[in-house]
Amino acid sequence: MAKGDFAFPMAPERALALGEIHARPYALVKSGRVIFQLAFMMDGGSAVHHAAISELSRARGVAPPEKNGRYHALPWGQGTLRWERHTEFSTWFWDGPLPEKFGGEVPVHPFGDGFTAPGPLISGIRLELRPEGPETVEARGVFDPASLCYSELKNGQAAVLTDFRQDGHGLTHILVVDRGMTEAGRGAVVQRLLDIETYRTMAMLGLPLAQTLSPEMRRIEDGLTAVTQRMKAHARDESDEMLSELTRLAAELEANAALSLYRFGASRAYDGIVRERIKTLDETPVPGHETLGAFLERRLAPAMRTCQSIEERQANLSRKLSRATALVRSWIDVELERQNSDLLTAMNSRAEMQLRLQQTVEGLSVAAISYYVVGLVGYAVKAVPHDVLPFDPAIITGLSVPLSVLGVWWVVRRIRRSHERDG
Incomplete structure (x- = not known):
């Protein structure tokens, strides 16, 4: 290949787009391991989480992650600590050697007294990957029979047990029975189970908000009903008060919708991830027990439907408020048009009166000015000697009257027309 072949300029986002495909590779997990994964909310911002993993890395003599890094790993004891930054939380994953019994004490792990949580804990998981044997049979008795989920995976190569309950440390226990999976297969199963527990917890965050908003929605609906009943009674004289009430209700609704928009959208996304992970597990039911998918469908689906119901109620109520507001505004607009019409009629009447x-004033002005003009003519004629004038001064004064009136009228008319053209 000649030098320079395919040496094209790269798109700025190409590396990021290609790298995202490999951003979360499955860890290769050996059999006989205990795994802890903690998820902390990023309420204080991602910088706090980055600082926490950077401090741990420096303490272990490992270079910290890049400022915008989303993934970092460092050796810790007999295992590996893996940190990953997500949109709302960060996960801290560590695997180590198994204790003798299921749920037994793990003396060395990163999350002891020297660990400072970067944020509130939202999810905690303890997953044990054990080869099938007497210990796994005995471990089944640790779980709560009322909520025990037990199913086989990968055509019987593995089995998973959990009751989705938390121990005294706030950790959900999961047991994976290994019947001959490869390291990559174990890693895939472990990652899917961790994702299911983490994301189902994140998805449930929308439920408390939905339960909080439900009575608020009911109050706004009652307020809208009261206003529409007043509208039904043709209380048009109360249009201003009704419009003010509708505006207040709409403002409260939009504030609640803005508050819940992100949370409900995130819950839908997390629920979709949970369903996808359950589907890829491809569970086979064990007689007499529920699968993880069936258990979560009965618990998680109603919560998601509650969030969806609140969203739909918000959308429907917003449309109803808009229609009611438009109707009241139409009443107000009609009233304003009527008032404007009355005002224009009154203005026309005043204009006619002014005209x-x-x-009248113009007529009086013509008469008054003509009177003074005739008077001036009379004074001028009287000042002329009688022997010079061929006529009697009284006759000349009398003849000047129509001429003065006509001249003054013509001048006033010219002035008025000039003003009309300028206006």
Whole structure:
């Protein structure tokens, strides 16, 4: 291949897009391991979580992750500590050697007294991967029979048991019975189970918010019903008060919708991930026990439907408030148009009165000015000697009257037309 072949400029986001495919590889997990995974909310921002893993890395003599890094791993004891940053939380994964009994004490792990949590704990998991034997049979008695989930995976190569309950440390216990899986197969199963527990917890965060918003929604619905009943009674004289009430209800609804928009959307996304992970597990039911998928479908699905119901109620109520507001505004607009019409009629009447008054004043002005003009003519004629004038001064004064009136009228008319053109 000649030098320079395929040496094309790369798109700025190409490396990021290609790297995302390999961003979360399954860890190769050996048989006979105990795994802890903790998930902490990033309420204080991702910088706090980055600082925590960076401090641990430096203490172990390992280079810290990059500032925008999303994944980091470092050796810890007889296992590996893996940190991953997500949108709302970060996960801390560590695997180590199994204790003698299921649920037994693990003396060395990263999450002891020297570990400082970077945020509130949202999910904690203890997963034990054990080869099938007497210990796994004995471990079944540790779980709560009322909520025990037991199913086989990968065509019988593994079995999983959990009751989704938390121990005194807040950890959910999961037992995976290994019947000959490969390291990659173990890693895939472990990652899917960890994702199911973590994301089902995150998905459930929408339920408390939905339960909090439900009475608020009911109150807004009752308020809308009261306003529409007043509208039904044709209380148009109360349009301003009704519009104010509808605006207040709409503002409260939009505030609640803005508060829940992200949370409900995130819950839907997390629920989708849980369903996808359950599907890829491809569980085979063990007679007499529920599968993880069936158990979560009965518990998680109603919570998601509650969140969806609140979202739908918000959308429907928003449309109803918009229609009611539009109707009240139409009443107010009609009233404003009527008032404007009355105002225009009154203005027209005043304009007509002003026109008549103006015409009257103009007539009086013509008479008054003509009177003074005739008077001036009379004074001028009287000042001329009688032997010079061929006529009697009284006759000349009398003849000047129609001429003065006509001249003054013509001048006033010219002035008025000039003003009309300028206006």
